[in-house]
Amino acid sequence: MEDFFAFAGLLRSLKVTKRTGWVLRGVQQPESIADHMYRMSMLALTIDTSKCNVNREHCAKMALVHDLAESIVGDITPCDNVPKQEKHRREMEAMEHIKGLLRGEAGGEVMDLFLEYEAAETNEARLVKDLDKFDMILQAFEYEQADNRPGELQEFFDSTKGKFKTDLVQAWVETLRAKRSAWMETQQKSSATPVA
Secondary structure, three states: OHHHHHHHHHHHHHHHOEOHHHHHOOOOOOOEHHHHHHHHHHHHHOOOOOOOOOOHHHHHHHHHHOOOOHHHHOOOOHHHOOOHHHHHHHHHHHHHHHHHHHOHHHHHHHHHHHHHHHHOOOHHHHHHHHHHHHHHHHHHHHHHHHOOOOOOOHHHHHHHOOOOOOHHHHHHHHHHHHHHHHHHHHHHHHHHOOOO
């Protein structure tokens, strides 16, 4: 029973740990790691499987698991200057610990989902990788709108340019970029209009 409560405590840390990239950019009320994982999972459940050859439920589970190691290692970003191999080592160690807490079938499934995501070799893993990046740029746009900061989070869009692998998410990205451009144009016009 102690392992169950230890695991539940790790999930709590995902709910209260704010995503580092937003904190470093001074975003008001930044999302938590759990917020990010939840929206990704819900987006996965909306996938039209007639247009995308994936198992939606598998994608949703993978989205829920993909950042689970961050409950122990934290949200490591490129700004932390942690080498990729070291980040992977830390995350694997964390996932082994989590697998040990869960034990049995659940522990094995969580670890398998994490490894599949990291390998990015299946249709589901490639889609979830795309959802991860898409949620980030969607969130960046939402923060720009909420804080009236047109274009200030451009670096997040730049970091994902040309990195989407699935046609479905690429279409979402194109639509999002068009919506953002239109909004920024409107903001520029309204700020240039003299007050009477």
